[in-house]
Amino acid sequence: MKTLTFIAITLLAGAIAGAILATINQGIVEPYIDAAIDIENQNAIAAGELFDPTEYANYRIWQKGGEIAAGTILGMSLGSLFGIVFAYARPSIPGSNNKKKALIVAGIMWLVLFLIPALKYPANPPAVGDPETIYYRQTLYIAFLAVSGFSALGLAFVYRKMGSMQSKKILVPGVYAAIMIAAFVGMPPNPDEITAPMDLVNTFRVASAFTMSLFWAMLGLILGAFWDRLKPHETARIRVA
Amino acid sequence: MSFPALIFMSTGIKKQLTKAVTSVPKVAVGVLLGIMLFGIFMVGYDQGHLFSMAQGEPAYEDMWMHEFYHDMRHAAGFPCH
Numbered sequence: 001m002k003t004l005t006f007i008a009i010t011l012l013a014g015a016i017a018g019a020i021l022a023t024i025n026q027g028i029v030e031p032y033i034d035a036a037i038d039i040e041n042q043n044a045i046a047a048g049e050l051f052d053p054t055e056y057a058n059y060r061i062w063q064k065g066g067e068i069a070a071g072t073i074l075g076m077s078l079g080s081l082f083g084i085v086f087a088y089a090r091p092s093i094p095g096s097n098n099k100k101k102a103l104i105v106a107g108i109m110w111l112v113l114f115l116i117p118a119l120k121y122p123a124n125p126p127a128v129g130d131p132e133t134i135y136y137r138q139t140l141y142i143a144f145l146a147v148s149g150f151s152a153l154g155l156a157f158v159y160r161k162m163g164s165m166q167s168k169k170i171l172v173p174g175v176y177a178a179i180m181i182a183a184f185v186g187m188p189p190n191p192d193e194i195t196a197p198m199d200l201v202n203t204f205r206v207a208s209a210f211t212m213s214l215f216w217a218m219l220g221l222i223l224g225a226f227w228d229r230l231k232p233h234e235t236a237r238i239r240v241a
Numbered sequence: 242m243s244f245p246a247l248i249f250m251s252t253g254i255k256k257q258l259t260k261a262v263t264s265v266p267k268v269a270v271g272v273l274l275g276i277m278l279f280g281i282f283m284v285g286y287d288q289g290h291l292f293s294m295a296q297g298e299p300a301y302e303d304m305w306m307h308e309f310y311h312d313m314r315h316a317a318g319f320p321c322h
Contacts, residue, residue, distance in 0.1 A: 001264065001269075003266040003269050006265075006269050007269050007273065010273060011276070025312070025313070029312075029316045030312065033312055033316070062309075063308065063309065063312050064312060066309035066313070067310070067311075067312040067313045067316070069309070069310070070284045070314070071313055073280045073283060073310075074280065074281070074313060074317060076276060076280055077277045077278075077279075077280030077281045077284065078277070080273035080274065080276045080277040080280070081273070081274075081277045083273055084265070084269075084270050084273050087265040087269075114318070117318070118318050121318075121320070122318070123315060123317070123318035123319075124315065124321070125315055126311075126315060126321070126322065128322075129321050130322070131322050134288065134320060134321075134322065138286055138319075138320050140320075141319070204315075208315070208316045208317070208318060209318075212316075
């Protein structure tokens, strides 16, 4: 395998998908973040805190710029994991080209690392989280992600070991579902009470899930397209013993 | 060389080739895993930890990275505030 090409296209695909995610978020998710921050500000003003609208507007522009940087870094990070999984899984994934194969892998990773964790611990806009519980909530989120991710990884090896057994197609997803239902029921809920309007919270969640889902699809398509073009798996130094 | 011996040899070579072509370089896996862990920590979890290495305790008050990556943290579903 061409090591440098593999690393380069993996990081580039992640950076592009992440930058597009952040750009789309400016239009789709930001209005809800702004609305939620307005509620926070109204609460702060009501509590007698000083508030400078001009300074605040500049601060928000800075934060929205930060989102583009954050999207690119997040894209490269999730893209790195995706690249590794795709490189190992590619030979056993069905599909006539790498775009189709990559979309299948991205779909599974979206389910395991985004959708299922989001069902248990959904995204929240500003005005919801309590700073006092941040470490506890981060621990819960990582723990749930880890249960989901490592179960899927372990089961992928089991799936491969089961060879041509037809029952694996039902058995392996069934075991994963059982583990996740147990974790869903067994793990404590998000401790924070939601005082912001539920309408706002729910539309924010739908908007954020929509753009994150787009991100995973783009990540798959972009890395698949690079892979089809540059074929990093093909050239390898074959040592003759 | 007998025909079965030839078949045996070619299967052996084929196996070797398949292995050489499909193996994922460990160094690439290491580099990418490192980037993943560092990047996710920075965007999703840092509450002043990284800056505190240079800045000391005030970094936990400023939370520069938390504030800079704030909007994406919310939008990507990471716990925030």
